[in-house]
Amino acid sequence: MDGCTQFSCTGDVVDAVDMYPWDNRLEMTCDMGAGASGGPMATTDGRIVGANSHVDTDDQDQRVNDHLYSSDHGDQAVAVINAINAAN
Numbered sequence: 001m002d003g004c005t006q007f008s009c010t011g012d013v014v015d016a017v018d019m020y021p022w023d024n025r026l027e028m029t030c031d032m033g034a035g036a037s038g039g040p041m042a043t044t045d046g047r048i049v050g051a052n053s054h055v056d057t058d059d060q061d062q063r064v065n066d067h068l069y070s071s072d073h074g075d076q077a078v079a080v081i082n083a084i085n086a087a088n
Contacts, residue, residue: 007032009068013041013049016069024072026050031066041070049073 009030016027026041026049041050050070058064071077 007036015072016067024074026070026072028068028070029066030068032068036068041068 009028009032011029013026013028016025028041030036036052037054039052040048041052042048050073052068052070054069056064056067
C-alpha cells in the first residue's frame with residue numbers, strides 16, 4: 001500500500017465478545033494490513049458503526065490473523081458526542 005490509493009474490505013462485522021467480554025467490541029475480517037486504523041466500519045447504507053483501532057499481534061508485534069477491531073459506536077457513543085456538542 002502506497003498511501004495514495006483507497007482500499008476497503010467488505011464482509012460481516014460480528015460482536016467480538018468472546019475475546020473482549022468486558023466491552024462491546026466489533027470484529028471484521030480484513031487483510032488490508034497496517035494503515036487501516038482510524039478508518040470507518042460502516043453498514044451497506046453508509047452508517048458508521050465503528051472505527052478500526054487495532055489488530056491481533058504476537059510477541060514480536062507481527063499480525064497473527066486478518067481481524068480488525070473497533071469499539072461499537074452505538075447509542076452510548078452517540079450520546080457522548082451529542083453531550084459534547086451541546087456543551088459547546
